[in-house]
Amino acid sequence: MNSKEKFLSVINLNKDATVPNWEFAYWYDTIQRWYEEGLPKGKPPTKLECSQWVSGEACPSPDFFYDELNFYDSDVCNYFGFDERAHSVAIISSPIPAFRKKIFSEDDKNIIFRREDGKIVKTKKDGSSMPNFIDYPVKDKKDFEKMKERFNPYSKNRIPNQWDELVEKYRSRTYPLQLGGGNFSGLFSILREMLGTEKTLYSFYDNPTLVFEMLEFFTEYYINLYSRVVSDVEVDYILIWEDLAFRNGPMVSPDIFSKFILPYYKKLTSSMNEFGIKHFFVDTDGNFEVLIPLFIEGGVTGFYPFEVQAGMDIEKVRENYFNLVIMGGIDKKVLTKDNIYILEELKKVKRLLEKGGYIPYADHMVPPDVSFSNYKFYREELKKIIDNYYN
Secondary structure (H helix, E strand, O other): OOHHHHHHHHHOOOOOOOOOOOOOEEEHHHHHHHHHOOOOOOOOOOOOOOOOEEEOOOOOOEOOOOOOOOOEOHHHHHHHOOOOOOEEOOOOOOOOOOOOOEEEEEOOOEEEEEOOOOOEEEEEOOOOOOOEEEEOOOOOHHHHHHHHOOOOOOOHHHOOOOHHHHHHHHHOOOOOEEEEOOOOOOHHHHHHHHHOHHHHHHHHHHOHHHHHHHHHHHHHHHHHHHHHHHOOOOOOEEEEEOOOEEOOEEOOOHHHHHHHHHHHHHHHHHHHHOOOOOOEEEEEOOOOHHHHHHHHHOOOOEEEEOOHHHOOOHHHHHHHOOOOEEEOOEOHHHHHOOHHHHHHHHHHHHHHHHHOOEEOOEOOOEOOOOOHHHHHHHHHHHHHHHHHHHO
């Protein structure tokens, strides 16, 4: 079976599903360490400006036709013989025109600048820290009206010039195809991208009219943009990036989610259902367990990466939600420990595979304190579990 067939067999909850052999993602420094410890160096990943993100097979970036940069774990994938990675439809959902980059200050280590999405951030030049967000592009309704001009779903630049070639390529694909993802794909995340986290949370109480206006606008934006794609291409799922939780729980209560966000999830998923889209996955960190039933009510069918350190227990989730697609959930911190702890962590994989609807991989980016020998042991043992389950 190719990776598309494997992936679809899992997410469609087939009892005889064959699980894709994938990883989620890595820090750039993780792969650099592994080169020094024995990973053959063939096509190293490109280090992005102020970022250390290297995508694995389960976490695709937009699939641009003439993209010469390597954002993926090519050498890791080849070494371990992972299945072909998922792809993400080549569209641009971020502001068009983009904001002009402007540097406000910099030194040998740090830089403060305006990004193309309009946010002003301070970050380390080597990408070794998360950015510190200083300012956001929307402060009031007037700013929002200006921002709307940058989110025209019918802009010709949102879909690449090589669209016909891509459509033909996608028709004969052997890999899963994602639509959506990235900072501009979720209904909570788009508020945070525009207003900032603090102002978003206050606005639910202090300026609900603006919140509803923004949610209505961006839901229509997603529907119209995605409709352009799914009219030409049969995608396997839509990814919604939210990141709406911390270790101790979500940033919004179930009541706030129900009042503001849930109606627009329903509107988006029901609209895409009309095009035959059945699968909607949410990417969120932290502990979001209390919101799972509301997400499901809104049409969501699966989640990743289920961070163990935040208290997300994939076996508990499976017990409570039999038909939910679960991806990830292997504690990345355990991969730094002795093999006996890795083996103990992997015991739950076999139990989850027996219940179906599960794709195992680490619960976020594999960190640089994981040695190559530890990672090899983890992948070899995980592959044994997968192979033994199906043989």
